[in-house]
Amino acid sequence: MFVRIVKMRFQEDKIETFLENFEEVKNHIRNFEGNRLLELYQDKNDPRIFFTYSYWENESDLENYRKSELFGEVWKFTKALFSDKPEAWSVDKLVSLV
DSSP: OEEEEEEEEBOGGGHHHHHHHHHHHHHHHHTSTTEEEEEEEEOSSOTTEEEEEEEESSHHHHHHHHTSHHHHHHHHHHHTTBSSOOEEEEEEOOOOOO
């Protein structure tokens, strides 16, 4: 399992716009080939900060998504709302206790 974590900080007056757009695109992202999970988190101390966690079968699935028209549209829309440069991590899932 391959996990992509993205931290995004939004302009305060753009948070609702982001959330509305995420609601529209979340199922398309989740149903993209190779995606196994999509989660959105909001920081408890700074409501401008959000994290997405997406689980992928392998790195090539994420790369295919990143090269897709869907990603191009979503990212273009989303990055215009940022107040700071996003950060991203690609990690391998080693242990999960449920």
